[in-house]
Amino acid sequence: MSTRLKTGGRLIDRATPVNFSFNGKRLKGAQGDTLASALLANDQMLMGRSFKYHRPRSVVTADASEPNALFNLGREGGFEPNARGTMTELYEGLRAESQNHFPSLEFDVGAINAKLARFLPAGFYYKMFIHPRTFWKHIYEPFIRQSAGLGRAPKARDDSTYEHFYAFCDVLIAGGGVAGLQAAKVAGEAGLSVILFEQTGHWGGRAPVDGGKIDGLSVEAWIDRTLAELDAMPNVRRRVRTLAAGVYDHGYVLGYEQVSDHDPTAGGPRHRLWRVRAGRIVTATGAIERPLSFAGNDVPGVVLASAARDYVVNWGVSLGDRTIVVTNNDDAYRTALCLHEHGLAVPAIIDARRESGGALASRAEDAGIRVIKGSGIAKVVGGKRVTGVSICAQAGEGAALEEIPCDVVAMSGGWSPVVHLWSHCGGKLVWDAEKTMFKPVPSQAPIGADGEPFVATAGAASGALGLSDVLTDATKAVGGSTAPGVEELEEAPTEAVWMMPQGAGYKLRSKAWLDFQNDVKVSDVELAAQEGFESVEHAKRYTTLGMATDQGKLSNINGLAVLSNALGADIPQVGTTTFRPPYTPISMGAIAGEARDALFQPLRKTAIHGWHEENGAHWEPVGQWRRPYTFLRDGESVEDAVSREVKNTRQALGMLDASTLGKIIVKGPDAGKFLDMMYTNMMSTLKPERCRYGLMCTENGFLTDDGVVARIDEDTWLCHTTTGGADHIHAHMEEWLQTEWWDWKVFTANVTEQYAQIAVVGPKARAVLEKLGGMDVSADALPFMGWSDGDLGGFSVRAYRISFSGELSYEIAVAASEGRALWDALLAAGEEFGVMPYGTEALHIMRAEKGFIMIGDETDGTVIPQDLGLHWAISKKKADYLGKRAQERTFMANADRWQLVGLETLDGSVIPDGAYAVAEGENANGQRNVQGRVTSTYMSPTLGKGIAMGLVHHGPDRMGEVLTFPRVGGGEVKARIVSPVFYDPEGTKQNV
């Protein structure tokens, strides 16, 4: 059984017990425990069920690479699935549940899948997609949905907060082990500003467990001294519980700080996303121990050799009484010695090498530990727990020589540098056959904007494994020269072992796990190779090797070695899969930061927004603005309100907050020439104090924006844009000015926010303005399509005589700071005329009744002005404008393009939005032919019937014809092709 030892545990405080629960069972751990170490201390070895076969699983590691010990953590509101027990610091009241078990962890019916293993080979999904479809729907999918999957998705809203933090430094060091500390010290002493991130809650990495001496001090004493030295340097800053998650171009690093996961009562944000710009990045990310591939290597009790001693030294936890160590290198002897020193039995060290004999091996032999050389494990005995191992010759096929009872197997297949951060921006790797590892090539580092490398590796991340090599490498990584002196034991070389035993037959290979989390075995990768998936990237996707939440930290190298063996190729020829950020999963909350709830995105408000809020505005999002769709009165439906607003505006007086419309000042000696290029119309000939409606196209000829342009003076124009277009039309203008016509003398300024603009619309519009008084708004002084500056009721305004409704209409612009006051004044003055504010829907209906097009309704990025019958707004005199040449291409200047018409329903009903008019016959795909589509459609309160605009094949030539529009869900609407101008075609009402 696993248990807490009487002594030891350098990271725990035995005097401070911590209560927690696992699957509802109340347990006790100690301050400083991880969830994994606390469970083990309580003899809870079984921690979960595997993804595919529901095999019993326990920890394999004691660190971030853990594939098995995943938990549902916490309560609703603060729920976290797939939390790694090895990285979860224990806190009072922690609630953990095992994942992927049904009905219970101890007895799982899904484990029957294991018996079906031979029916669930690599590529099962791909193969089964093809087979009888009904099987997929009724048998495979329900079966897979029931059995697959890891953590639960949270159901309640997350009640934690998150934030971002931008930071800058000369050197960002990822990893606070001895290499990272040494690099930080050297860089700090050189006067550089340094940020040091450590993903766990403590400093020094695994060096204190592995031992040795630095500068004559124990490793722990050296760490403490170095931390004190770092803290004396104001230019060095360090954070624990902060993962360097990804390296990006231009020295950008994402850090993921788990601020209060270890103490949910602490307050403040739960996670903080560090967004760091670093001059240089040093990855001191250490190395990961590799498992060995032997049958039954996933049975609870089989762990990495390093993890076995980590649990003893760091947390005072023994995984079992009798530990068999199986290895291809000297490092694992440390585990045997460590366990032995703690009074635990090590019946044997099984060394795959025929020859070994470094200093560690001698010590083991001196300690009386039996070493069986040239041997391997044929298979592990046991189901939910290791009960023994069967020993065989490594060179053979697995014939058992001896069975040794044990309850722990500590395996080591060598070490792989953590090269992920190095590789994120393209750092290259080379296969080191002697050390059996892919390691970074310093001469092929990621290159920054200055042409210089911007990422370096330090310590074990470089492939330096001994303490002396680690510190020397870390010193050099930041340009230092003097590394501390080290005392350490000499080690004999590692020998590559990719299958144990080397000649294992199919039965053993099909029980030898590569990827524990995704249940991928040696036999699966071999099957992929056999079926032609020769590229490592293809084999990965076919088998799902390395595609689990651990991203194959333990399995990648072993998997590609098996693949290369199956292909008869060398490991470097097969290569690695691509390393992508993040290194381990980071929370969605951290990515979102403060952007949630009210701060999810900016909400733009006009100066008059407050009035709308107080007066029943039914809102509509328009870009980031909220505009009133209509103003609801008591008991009124939205449709009734819209209808009321339209009728009142047509019969008396309406007011619209038009402040959101874009307003761009264009000024300079070349402004007229510039606007002639931007608009299809001629704007340079516009007279001061006059307005002109204009169209803007993209260089591909498509209509992109429209609006009224006013000429202010000899060299100044003011361009109105659509609400959504203000920012990008301004950017569009600046782009042309800065990149193409950089020598034209034109300045622009986006003054959208400087002015509130109020449309005063209806037969009584002039009367209300005259009542306010101050400026002459008569037809003579301010004719249709004119503008004039003046004083209106004490406000300094600019009045534009423009109309989007077909009624007598003024748009009054005033400094935004005066907007609300003018609105209130107009409302008060308009009371006797029956004034009613109206919203965007009434605006849309009134312009549709007049046949005015709407950007975004009649246009969708594929429509040119000619399609909309707007030839009158396209200058024939101009040599050029943006879009002109595109519009002359054969498929644009083509009578077969669908053209704008009005549509009037025969029964008075409303055509569904976006409906298509059907034509005879079917197309090549067996679909009904179509001859037109609706672009905007409304119930017209003015006309009392459904009206619409649409694009119809040869439409303008087919006046009076009736088209049929099927409704979704059955039925159809018939509509007659008519002129799009339904209301006041002579335009007498607006020009009075």
Add this chain to the structure above:
Amino acid sequence: MSERTFEGAASIRQLPPRGMITLRGDLGDLAAAVIVPETGHIAGHVAWMSPDELLVICAQEEVGERVTTYRDALTGTHHLVQDVSAARATFEISGPHAGETLAKLCPVDVAAMAPGAFRRTRLAQVACAFWVREEGGFDLVCFASVADYAWGVLRNAAAHPVGHFEPRR
């Protein structure tokens, strides 16, 4: 815009409206109207916005006269003078952790900015500019339509603890 204050890790205050005038032109030409500040700085009441744009910040009641004075001074050169006073909202962020509060929202090396340094950047999801005042602390301007959003994110940032490197651990 309403004045409002919040006390947290930093003090956040929305200031009463100020006069603001955009000047565009060759900076050499604009020197006829104002004293042109160094690139990326604010000097006196004039801020450097871009290689051909300055922003004058003044009392509201001065705007009319200044606009006229600048237009007169720039007669004969290609320029644009525009009152933008009503387009902007202004905030003051002060206190020992003002810089770290801004660093939660703006991708700027705030610590490297000396008094008089001026940056155009973004505040979470909206455009903004801010500068370091001579007496310490920051003034920040953004568009008036997003004043509530800016207030919201600044308040939210100041509501949570800052001082990430103190105490050192």
